[in-house]
Amino acid sequence: MADPILGYANTLYEYNGVSDGELSFGKNAVIAVYEEAGDDGWMEGELNGTRGFFPEAYVEYTPGIGSTSSAAGLAIIPPPPPLKTSQSGENLAQLSSNLGELDTMYDDDGNGEAGYYQPEPDYSDADFDSYLNTDVDPALALYISSSWEWQDALPYFDVDVSSPDKRKKFAGMKSYKAYTITTASQSWSVERRLKHCQWLRVQLVNKFPLIPVPVIPVKELVGKFAPREDKTAAIASFIENVVRHPVLRATDVVQHFLSVSAQADKRTWKAGKRRFEKDPITGPMFYRTIVPSAPVTGTDVPNFIDSFMARAKATVPAMGKAESTIIALGAQARNVAQLYIESGQCFRVLAETMGSQPPAFRAGIEAIGDAMSGMAIELTRHAKTQDLLVRLFEWHSTVTKLTDSVLRAEQKQRTKYLAAAARASKKIVNTPVEVTRLKSQEQVVMAMTSVAMAEVTHFLSSQLLDFKAALKAYITRELDHHRAMVAHWETALSAVDAMPASKLPGKLKL
Template sequence: MALLRARALYDFKSENPGEISLREHEVLSLCSDQEIEGWFEGVNSRGDRGLFPASYANVPPAGFEPLAAPATAFNPPAVQHQLPPPAAEPFQLPPPAASSGFSSFQAVPSYGGSSYQTSQGSDDDWDDDWDDSSTVADEPGVLGGSYPDYENAGLGSGGPGGSSSRYRLSTRSDLSISSRSSHPGSHLHHPGSGTGGPKSSATVSRNLNRFSTFVKSGGEAFVLGEASGFVKDGDKLCVVLGPYGPEWQENPYPFQCSIEDPTKQTKFKGMKSYIAYKLVPSHTGQQVHRRYKHFDWLYGRLVEKFPVISVPHLPEKQATGRFEEDFISKRRKGLAWWMDHMCSHPVLAQCDAFQHFLTCPSTDEKAWKQGKRKAEKDEMVGANFFLTISVPTGGPAALDLQEVESKVDGFKSFTKKMDESTIQLNQTVSEFARKQVTGFKKEYQKVGHSFKGLSQAFEMDQQAFSVGLNQAIAFTGEAYDAIGELFAEQPRQDLDPVMDLLALYQGHLANFPDIIHVQKGALTKVKESKRHVEEGKMEVQKADGIQDRCNIISFATLAEIHHFHKIRVRDFKSQMQHFLQQQILFFQKVTQKLEEALHKYDNV
């Protein structure tokens, strides 16, 4: 029996049924020389049969003479028990963990797979409350269930006159998955492009790394023209040209939302406890209660849906001490910062999932499940998300790719430097706060105790004229005790808010490498298409289509960068003013204590 061998280039760990694990340099036996949408089927050295990513193995080129199987090296019947029975259905590809967006384009790749995972642990685990397996949202005609009608009230994401009609997603592609004997890049025919002739024999290749953010976000599929559909007006995300360049169109109906009164509640007759936070959105005035797990769910949906938007990170979970007053207070402040950034973002604030989170009554479990299922079945994610972005066209709106690349590179350097400085500042402030709470308090109280000891010694004098001095020195000791307490309490007022803000921005800074990677990937495809045009291997019309789609990603990236800088200036201005004001008040209190002690000596 003739076998076609391949050699593994990297380690690969199977994560889904039907996949096999590989070890670097391992020799593999291929069951077929035909690549199946980025995967090969074969048998590893341990006799396991299944699929593995094609980019993870070195496969001989087409026409390579297969090796004859040695009688002792490999015995195919030994693994026949692993083969599917002849009557079984054709092998189904596993979920696209390693080839996201590559399964005939019927499923949109998930962005959240690499950067976000639903939290596991004892802190506010999902349970049957508001989330059981049987839901009315899966019934016919209920999937399109609506959220509260804010469009008619002028509060919808579409603004006045925004369309509330349903849209039909029509994903189509003329992309053909070529065999290994053809070009590594699949042939692409963008809808509406010219007919392929000798001039359009070249295609823009796919990334070999199917785990990259550019691929998993759907950016590659979008740039290559594999997404098409219909977007209703209410779902459009508009980028406009402002005085400093591209920016997101402002929310015409801005609002804020307060987070107050965290309370401990129980269920199952007291067997399970949790903390609920009261949310009061300003555009409805109706309070709702949400648990941390609901914030966690929303965060996951937003990260998956918006690959070029920095979704603020939530405060970290904690396995123990969840009901301690200090932890609850700190989490509430962190959630308040998170909510402020959500409401301030022109896109996130108008997202249907976020509006459902803010407005669905806490007691209406049916409405919550219906909206939750609708958000989870949102089709405008991955490559299709980019279809919702509307950008300026023509004239001054045209983007210079070199200028865009320069701006993005500059921002990349900026975020790296800011990240380093925020880490350093956070460590410095944290250490300073620790010294105030423990060291400074102890030292000042030690000084106060020493003054009191001197006063007690002077009292042994028994002279009437020394009584005033003794009392003044004792008061000085008490003043230093009080100053020590002021030092211990002060970090709550000035240093802790600074650390909360730094933690929030460290989350933002951690998001931008992936956002920049998507934009860089799009620019790479444009450069490749231009090279093919110069060589006469690709039609200009097809290359222009790739550049137009790259421009959409570039506009969105620049708009997000602009929003980050705008909100950063606002936040750090406000926080530094607050910090210095609290420092002034603190030292005024210290000065007042010292002045009171000083006046005690006036009548000595």
């Protein structure tokens, strides 16, 4: 079966392929796209029966429904053929299995996946009496050390997320991208789609109301910074941050996500999903599992939390400005790339009009056009750099969750407890119910304060270190980018130096 057509690219400028395997085309042609652009800024498609590669910067790409017809224009895609009764039982079973997944299918450009972006629950005003009297398996206890750090229940392990591979469903009528997640230390390797990662995040958010679960900043990146870029950077960052967290990586749902194949062992995968979606230890029950190593006494810890909250909130506007600036730089780079393309074509036309000049003279002018075309491709590729933006979104999200949810919830419950304790102290006698309720509130505050401190400690030790590495990588890429731009000009300069010196006539007679 021929490769499906992923969409169509309308050519904006003329392009002459410079090597075997590249397409040549004029303006306003329509290319059927078989492979979308990767980090290098090149696409693969077919034009007039010829298949080859072409630069993304020269076209306007419109994703579409897959087709297997050749590209002679924007072909109308016929509906799928009806199911034949002569198909084998195996094929029918496979089709039935596929149809059973229709309610959970999402396309790969983010449409439909927004269903996983739901408001995160807020349990800061929950009534804690009922669940604090509920027994919880001691094996589920989460311990916090006297230095306000989560105690590791499972040693840290590395994960690797590869660039996506295209997979097909429904006899090739549907394609999607699958990312291979490898955990070498455990000999695990599974394929996951974006919707699987978003499902995992929903389970973690519901289970741990006071832990800022890492974000998957796909919505922020796609359509703003790199419209057609794959989501590898965002997904890899999410998985890495999950396994870096001492509590999250030890959960059964994360272990299930990393170890059970949704393709090879579909029954086990789905059974695990149903079990985790019905997990009773979620929401307010999370507080019941917290075991601080020492009681929170005095005012030092609350004062530290209040101070950190004030400082962290002050950084949020600067983060937002940095994000918008990087997005604007990416958009500007794409605009400059278009100008370089147009200028490069002007120099090529200029070279063609000088047919009477020596070849080296024309070659020098053409070299300037080639340099501008090369810089346009480099600018388009560079505009897709996402790592720093991913880190900014992560940092922004974590700080916002810490300040607006975790620390604010801790402050609210602490204030309620102190008010209740003050009222109780003024009474001569408190009823057993009042004593029990006050004790429950004290346990809640103890748990929430301990978790808040542990999360602040984790943020300061990991997120900021990651951000430093991202900054260094960003600067290194900027240097490499500018060196590549200079190299194009240096090549053009060498060609211009080789142009013959032209002498004017001694005198011009009018």
